[in-house]
Amino acid sequence: xxSSCTExxxxxxxxxxxxxxxxxxxxxxxxxxxxxxxxxxLLEWKFATGTGLQMLKFSTRALGRSVGQSINGCxxxxxxxxxxxxxxxxxxxLRRSTTLAFAPFTTFNGLLRQQLAWSVQSLRSQETKYYxxxxxxxxxxxxxxxxxxxxxxxxxxxxxxxxxxxGSHIGRCYRCGSSLFETNIGAVPADPxxxxxxxxxxxxxxxxxxxxxxxFQTVESLSEDFSYHRALEHxxxxxxxxxxxxxxxxxxxxxxxxxxxxxxxxxxxxxxTLNLCWVFGISLVDFLLLRRPSGHDGRLRQSIDAGMRHAxxxxxxxxxxxxxxSELSTILRxxxxxxxxxxxxxxxxxxxxxVVIRQNFPEEARLVxxxxxxxRKLMADxxxxxxxxxxxxxxxxxxxxxxxxNYKTLSPYLDRPSKLRCAWAIAALRRVREELGxxxxxxxxxxxx
DNA sequence: ACGGTGCCATGTAATCCCTT
DNA sequence: AAGGGATTACATGGCACCGT
Numbered sequence: 001x002x003s004s005c006t007e008x009x010x011x012x013x014x015x016x017x018x019x020x021x022x023x024x025x026x027x028x029x030x031x032x033x034x035x036x037x038x039x040x041x042l043l044e045w046k047f048a049t050g051t052g053l054q055m056l057k058f059s060t061r062a063l064g065r066s067v068g069q070s071i072n073g074c075x076x077x078x079x080x081x082x083x084x085x086x087x088x089x090x091x092x093x094l095r096r097s098t099t100l101a102f103a104p105f106t107t108f109n110g111l112l113r114q115q116l117a118w119s120v121q122s123l124r125s126q127e128t129k130y131y132x133x134x135x136x137x138x139x140x141x142x143x144x145x146x147x148x149x150x151x152x153x154x155x156x157x158x159x160x161x162x163x164x165x166x167g168s169h170i171g172r173c174y175r176c177g178s179s180l181f182e183t184n185i186g187a188v189p190a191d192p193x194x195x196x197x198x199x200x201x202x203x204x205x206x207x208x209x210x211x212x213x214x215x216f217q218t219v220e221s222l223s224e225d226f227s228y229h230r231a232l233e234h235x236x237x238x239x240x241x242x243x244x245x246x247x248x249x250x251x252x253x254x255x256x257x258x259x260x261x262x263x264x265x266x267x268x269x270x271x272x273t274l275n276l277c278w279v280f281g282i283s284l285v286d287f288l289l290l291r292r293p294s295g296h297d298g299r300l301r302q303s304i305d306a307g308m309r310h311a312x313x314x315x316x317x318x319x320x321x322x323x324x325x326s327e328l329s330t331i332l333r334x335x336x337x338x339x340x341x342x343x344x345x346x347x348x349x350x351x352x353x354x355v356v357i358r359q360n361f362p363e364e365a366r367l368v369x370x371x372x373x374x375x376r377k378l379m380a381d382x383x384x385x386x387x388x389x390x391x392x393x394x395x396x397x398x399x400x401x402x403x404x405x406n407y408k409t410l411s412p413y414l415d416r417p418s419k420l421r422c423a424w425a426i427a428a429l430r431r432v433r434e435e436l437g438x439x440x441x442x443x444x445x446x447x448x449x
Numbered sequence: 450a451c452g453g454t455g456c457c458a459t460g461t462a463a464t465c466c467c468t469t
Numbered sequence: 470a471a472g473g474g475a476t477t478a479c480a481t482g483g484c485a486c487c488g489t
Contacts, residue, residue: 107458108457108485109456109483109484245474259476267458355479355481356478359479369453369455373453380489
C-alpha cells in the first residue's frame with residue numbers, strides 16, 4: 001500500500017447517473033475502507049502525490065478544514081484529484097462526482113458547505129452507505145426524496161462534523177463514533193440547517209433543481225463559451241426587466257447587485273441563481289441553456305428567498321490619498337513598525353481596512369506585507385540560534401559535572417524544552433555531544449542519567 | 450491548530466451623468 | 470437646477486492557501 005504504483009481495490013460511485021450521485025469525498029472514504037486503510041493514509045500515500053497535490057497535507061487524525069471541500073470543489077485541486085483518482089482506479093467521469101461543472105456559473109463561495117450534512121432517512125435506507133454530492137451543496141437544506149431537513153449535528157455529541165476526517169466512516173461521527181442515522185432522535189433541535197428553513201416546498205424545489213443539474217451532466221454539458229452575464233441579460237430581456245431597479249425589485253436583489261452581475265463584475269452565489277430561476281419560473285438547466293419552457297405564461301413568481309441579506313454597517317469616510325501615501329512611504333523609508341503585520345499596521349496605524357490600502361497602494365502594500373514576513377523569519381532564526389547556544393552551554397556544564405547531556409537532562413535548564421524535538425535542535429545536540437566525546441550520539445540520546 | 454495574506458460577493462453611501 | 474438611474478467608493482463577511 002505504501003508505494004504509489006501498487007494496485008488498489010476500487011469501488012464504483014453510487015447512483016452514477018442520478019441526482020443522488022456519490023461525491024468524490026465519499027468515494028475516497030469508501031475506497032480507503034475497501035483497501036483497509038484510513039482515508040488520510042489513502043490520500044497521503046496514493047492520491048496526493050502528483051504535482052500540485054502535495055499541498056493537501058494530511059495527518060492520520062484529522063484532515064484540514066478545507067480538504068474535504070477542495071475534493072468536492074470546482075477548483076484546480078479538484079480537477080487534479082479527479083485525474084489522479086481516475087488514473088488509479090481506471091474509472092471515468094469522476095468529474096461529475098465533484099462540482100467542477102458548476103464552475104462556469106458560480107463561485108466557490110456559497111457552493112459547498114463547510115460541515116457534513118446528511119439525510120437520516122436516506123442513510124437508513126441506503127444499501128451501500130454513501131454521501132451524495134447533493135448533500136454537500138450549500139443551498140441544499142432538505143432531502144428532496146423525504147422532504148426532511150438535512151442534519152448537520154451528531155445526534156449523540158451534538159457537534160458539527162467536518163466533511164472528511166482522517167478516520168471517517170460513512171454514517172458515523174468521527175468524534176464519538178456513534179451512528180448518524182440509527183437513533184430515533186432524528187435531527188437535533190438546535191441544528192442550524194433546520195433553523196434556516198422558511199419554506200419546505202421551496203427548499204425541496206431547490207434541492208430537486210440542483211439534483212437535476214447533477215443528473216443533466218450525464219447527458220449534456222454546458223457549452224464552453226457560457227457566460228453568466230449574457231445568460232442573465234437574455235432572461236431579463238425576455239421578461240422585459242430593463243432597468244436595474246425594476247429587475248432588482250422583481251428578483252429580490254439589490255439594484256447594485258444587478259448592475260454588477262449584468263456588467264460581468266461579479267457572479268451571484270448559487271443560492272441567488274436558484275432564486276432567479278424560481279422567480280422566472282424556469283428550471284436551473286433551462287436558465288443555463290437559455291431554453292424557454294413551452295407553456296410558460298410569461299409571468300414572474302414571488303421571490304421566496306428575498307430579504308435574507310446581511311446587515312452590513314458602512315460608514316464611509318473620504319480617503320485622503322496624499323496623506324495615506326506619504327504615511328505609507330514614511331513607514332517603509334524609516335522602517336517603522338517592522339514587526340507589525342500589514343493588516344495590523346492598516347488597522348492600528350493607518351486606521352483603514354487592509355483592502356482599501358491594497359486597492360490604492362498595491363505596491364506599498366506588498367512591500368509592507370513582505371517586509372513583515374521577512375522580519376519574522378529573521379527573528380525566528382535569531383531565536384533558533386539563541387536556543388542552540390543555550391543548549392550548548394547547558395550541555396557543557398552538565399558534562400563538566402559528569403552528567404550525560406540528553407533530552408531528559410537538558411530539559412529543566414532550557415526555557416522552551418519542547419524545542420528539543422525540532423530537527424535543528426537535535427542536530428545541535430548531536431554536534432555538541434560528538435565534540436564532548438560521546439561516541440554514538442544517536443544511541444545515547446535516549447539514555448537517562 | 451492558528452494567524453496572515455489575498456480574493457470574492459455584496460452591503461450602504463457618495464458621486465457621476467443624463468434627462469427634463 | 471433637480472431628480473433619478475448608473476456607477477464608483479468604502480465597508481463587511483467568508484473562505485482558500487500558506488507558513489510556523
